[in-house]
Amino acid sequence: MTEEEVNNGEEIEVYAEAQQKSENFEENNRFLLKERFEIDFSQPISWLDNNSARAFAVTDRIDVNRRLFALICSKETSPRLSLLPYLKSIDNSALMKLVEFGTVNYIPEKSRNMALIYAMPTGGKVFENGISTFDIKNNTEKFYRFVLSLTGIIDNFKTLGITHRAIRPDNLYYRNSDRSEIVLGDCAASFPAYHQPPICETIESLDANPEARGDGGDKDDIYATGVTALCLAIGHEVLQGVSAPEMLRLKLRRGSYSLLSGDEKINNTFVSLLKGLLQDDPELRWNRSQIISSSEGKPIGYNQQAASPRPKRSLTISGEKVFMPNDIVYMLQSNIDEAYELISAGKITDWVKNGMEDEKLSMRIDSIVKQERSGSIGKDTAVAKVCILLSPRMPIKYRDITFFPGGIAKAVFLAMKNHQPLKNFIDIFSSDLVKMWYQEQDNLRSPGSTTEFRVYIMRQEIGYGIERIIYDIDNDLPCISPLFGDDYVSSAPQVLKALNKASKDADITVPPYDRILIAYLRCKMGKKIDNIISDLNSVQEEIRASAILHLYTSMQNKFGPAQLPELAKRLINFVKPVIHVYHNRKYQRYLEKELLKVYKSGKLYEIVELLENETALEKDRVDYAGALNEANILKNEIYKITNNTAKFEKEAYDTAVKFASICAVLIMAASFAYNLITWVLK
Amino acid sequence: MRSVPKEEARKMQLGKSFKKLNLLQKTILAILFVLLMIVSFPIVLILIAGLLPTITVMYTDKHNYDKQIIVGCFNIAGVFFYLFGVINKFSEKGSFNMVDDISMLIVMLGMAAVGMFIYNELPNLYVYFKKANYQKRIEKINKRLNKLAEDWGIDINNISLESKD
Numbered sequence: 001m002t003e004e005e006v007n008n009g010e011e012i013e014v015y016a017e018a019q020q021k022s023e024n025f026e027e028n029n030r031f032l033l034k035e036r037f038e039i040d041f042s043q044p045i046s047w048l049d050n051n052s053a054r055a056f057a058v059t060d061r062i063d064v065n066r067r068l069f070a071l072i073c074s075k076e077t078s079p080r081l082s083l084l085p086y087l088k089s090i091d092n093s094a095l096m097k098l099v100e101f102g103t104v105n106y107i108p109e110k111s112r113n114m115a116l117i118y119a120m121p122t123g124g125k126v127f128e129n130g131i132s133t134f135d136i137k138n139n140t141e142k143f144y145r146f147v148l149s150l151t152g153i154i155d156n157f158k159t160l161g162i163t164h165r166a167i168r169p170d171n172l173y174y175r176n177s178d179r180s181e182i183v184l185g186d187c188a189a190s191f192p193a194y195h196q197p198p199i200c201e202t203i204e205s206l207d208a209n210p211e212a213r214g215d216g217g218d219k220d221d222i223y224a225t226g227v228t229a230l231c232l233a234i235g236h237e238v239l240q241g242v243s244a245p246e247m248l249r250l251k252l253r254r255g256s257y258s259l260l261s262g263d264e265k266i267n268n269t270f271v272s273l274l275k276g277l278l279q280d281d282p283e284l285r286w287n288r289s290q291i292i293s294s295s296e297g298k299p300i301g302y303n304q305q306a307a308s309p310r311p312k313r314s315l316t317i318s319g320e321k322v323f324m325p326n327d328i329v330y331m332l333q334s335n336i337d338e339a340y341e342l343i344s345a346g347k348i349t350d351w352v353k354n355g356m357e358d359e360k361l362s363m364r365i366d367s368i369v370k371q372e373r374s375g376s377i378g379k380d381t382a383v384a385k386v387c388i389l390l391s392p393r394m395p396i397k398y399r400d401i402t403f404f405p406g407g408i409a410k411a412v413f414l415a416m417k418n419h420q421p422l423k424n425f426i427d428i429f430s431s432d433l434v435k436m437w438y439q440e441q442d443n444l445r446s447p448g449s450t451t452e453f454r455v456y457i458m459r460q461e462i463g464y465g466i467e468r469i470i471y472d473i474d475n476d477l478p479c480i481s482p483l484f485g486d487d488y489v490s491s492a493p494q495v496l497k498a499l500n501k502a503s504k505d506a507d508i509t510v511p512p513y514d515r516i517l518i519a520y521l522r523c524k525m526g527k528k529i530d531n532i533i534s535d536l537n538s539v540q541e542e543i544r545a546s547a548i549l550h551l552y553t554s555m556q557n558k559f560g561p562a563q564l565p566e567l568a569k570r571l572i573n574f575v576k577p578v579i580h581v582y583h584n585r586k587y588q589r590y591l592e593k594e595l596l597k598v599y600k601s602g603k604l605y606e607i608v609e610l611l612e613n614e615t616a617l618e619k620d621r622v623d624y625a626g627a628l629n630e631a632n633i634l635k636n637e638i639y640k641i642t643n644n645t646a647k648f649e650k651e652a653y654d655t656a657v658k659f660a661s662i663c664a665v666l667i668m669a670a671s672f673a674y675n676l677i678t679w680v681l682k
Numbered sequence: 683m684r685s686v687p688k689e690e691a692r693k694m695q696l697g698k699s700f701k702k703l704n705l706l707q708k709t710i711l712a713i714l715f716v717l718l719m720i721v722s723f724p725i726v727l728i729l730i731a732g733l734l735p736t737i738t739v740m741y742t743d744k745h746n747y748d749k750q751i752i753v754g755c756f757n758i759a760g761v762f763f764y765l766f767g768v769i770n771k772f773s774e775k776g777s778f779n780m781v782d783d784i785s786m787l788i789v790m791l792g793m794a795a796v797g798m799f800i801y802n803e804l805p806n807l808y809v810y811f812k813k814a815n816y817q818k819r820i821e822k823i824n825k826r827l828n829k830l831a832e833d834w835g836i837d838i839n840n841i842s843l844e845s846k847d
Contacts, residue, residue: 671759
C-alpha cells in the first residue's frame, strides 16, 4: 500500500468519525459548532429571538460556566455576513458580545443556517411588553450614560465603516441579573433596519422599502438611539402599531420629536438632548461630541449653515401645500401621475427657480423634462430623476420599489428568493438612476461597478445579468442557487461542500452550475475565472463541461475538501461530452470505464488528468487525421470506380481485344512454324 | 474533321500510286498478275476456299481491323495445315481433292469460327471478370470505411472528396 493510499484511508476514517459524531449529535437535537459550542435545539429561548432569528441554548465545552445563546438566522433574509468578523472583534461593554459564528445544521427545519453565538444577557429584556423596566426617568446622569454608551457603539462602528441599524427599545437587554448595565442586542442576523419599527427610522429610511434601506449611516443609528432614549425617558414604547407610510406622513407633517413625545411628560433635562437626537434634518442631528458637550452642560454648537432654508413659495400637490424638498419628493413619489404632469407642465421647474431660487437646479430639471419628451427616458425614470435632484437624501422610487442604492441588492435578493418578477430591478439597473443618486451625495462614493450595471444587464450570458450585480455590490448575500437545496453557502470555499451534499439526491441531468452560482463565484473569486466564464458561454457542450470541471477542480485544490464523491459522480455524467473530444471509440469506452473507477475517490483533479491527457489527445489527433485521410482516399477510389464504369469497361474490352489479336497472331505464327517444320521433316 | 486511319491512308496512297502508272505499265502488271494466278493456281484455290471467312469479314467489316486480324490469323493458322500439303502435291487435281475434303474445310473454316468466337466472347468475359474485381474492391473499401467509422466515428457520407476525376 502506498503512502498516499494510507493517507487517504486515514482521511476517510477521520471524515467518517466526524460524520458519525455529527450524526450522534443530530440524533440528540444538538449541533456542535467548531468543536466547541454545543447548540441545543431542544432548548429554545424565545425571549432572545431577534431580527427573525430564533434563539437556542448553547454550552461552551471549554468554559462550561459561560452563559451563551445562539441566534439561528432565518433563511428568509440574510445575515450581514460582512459585519460578523468586526462584531466578533469588538469588545464594548454596551454591546452584546458576538463570541462565534458559523454555519450549522438547523435540525428543527432540516436546513443549514448561519448561527451567531452571543454572550447571554442574564438580566432579561429592558422593555417587556412595551414597558420599560429600567428606571431612568429622573436620573439625568444615568440617562446620559445610556445615550453615550449607545453613541459610543455607533462611533466604534463608524471607525470600522459599519452601522448597527437595529437600535430599538426591544433590542435592549440587561447584561447581568443585577440589571445595572444595558447592552444592545444583535444587528447582524437579518438585513439592516429590516425589522426596525417605523418609530425608530428616519423620514428618509421610512420612505424606502424595509429590505432596501441599506446600511445607512451613523446619523440613522443616532436617530434610532434618540427614539430608544425617548422611550426609556417616557417609560414605554410609543406609537406601536402605526404603519410605516402613516408614520412617514406623520413625521413629515409634525416632525419626529413633536410626534414621538406627544403629550408625554419628559424630564426637562432630557428634552434638548432628545430634540438634538431626533432632528429630522441629518445635518442638524447631534453627534457624539455634541452629546458629550450637552452632558457636561456646555453650549452646543449648531451648524445652522447646514440647515436647508425654507423655500419662499409652496407647491400644491394633491391639494396640499408643501414647502420642503423632502415633503415635495414624498408627495411626488406618492402621486406619480400628478408628479409627471407637474414636471411636464414645468411647474416643478418654476418652483425650483422661484421658490428655492436655484437656477442651476431648475436647468437640470429642465434637461430631464427634455430627455423625457425626446423619449430617451420613461415617465417613471423622469419622476425618479427629478426627485433625486430635489432631495438627494431621499431614496429612489421607481414604480413600486423605493430603495437606497446601498439596499437594492438585498431587495433583489429577496425578490429572487420569493420568485417575484425582476423586471423593475432590471429597468433600474439599465437606467442611470443609481449612478445619478450617488453623484448627488456629498459623503458617499458609488461602488466601482456602478458604471458596469447596464453592461451586465445587457449581457445575457452566464456570469452576468442581475445576479452578478447583486453579488458585486453586496458582500452580505449568500449564494441562493437552487442547486444547494437547503444548504447555506456564504463563501466560495463552502460551494463545493454544499454542491457535493446536494448532489447526492440531485437530478443528474441538471448541470452542476447555474447563472446564480457562476455570478456568485465570479464576484468572490475575481477576474481569474473570466476565462472559465467565457468557456461556460460556449455553444460547444464539451467546452462548457471542461470549463466547469476545471473550475471545480481548481476550487477543490484551493479550498478543499479533499473528497467530493457525490459531486464527482454528478460531474462524470456532465463531462461526457469531453470524452467525445477523443475520436477513437475504443478510447472513449476506456475513458467511460475509467471514470466510473476514478470518481469514487472524489478527487476532481484525477478526472481532469484522465480526460485531458495531452499525450493521449495528441496521439488521438494524429491518428484521427490519418484515419480521415485514409477514409478520404478510399472514398475517392469508390467514387472513381463507380463514376468511371463505362470507361473502365471500354478499356477492359479494348485490352481484351488487343490480347486476343496478339494471341491470334501468335497462333498463326505457331501454326506456320509447326507446318513448316513438319513439311521440312517430310 | 474526321481523321483518316493509317491503313486507309496507306491504301489511298497505293491507289494514288497505281493511278499514276501509265496504261502500259498497268497492262504489264495485270498480265503478270494473271500469269501468277495461273502458275500458282492450286495455292490460289486453297487460299480462296480456305480464307473465305476472312475475305467475308474483310468485305463486311471493312473498318474493324481487330476482328479482321483475329479471324484472319486464326483462319490462316488453319489454312497453313493444308497449304504446305499443296506444295508437295502441286497439281490442280491435288488441290481440288483437298477442297473436296470436308475435314480440311472444317479445320480451315473451324479455325476462323474459333477466331470469331474469341473475338466475340473473350473481351466480354474479360470485362465481366474485371467488373467482378471492381465490385470486390468496392466491398473491401466499404468494409474498411465501416471499420474506420466504427473506430473513429467518421461520418463516411460527409467526407469531402479530394478530387473527383
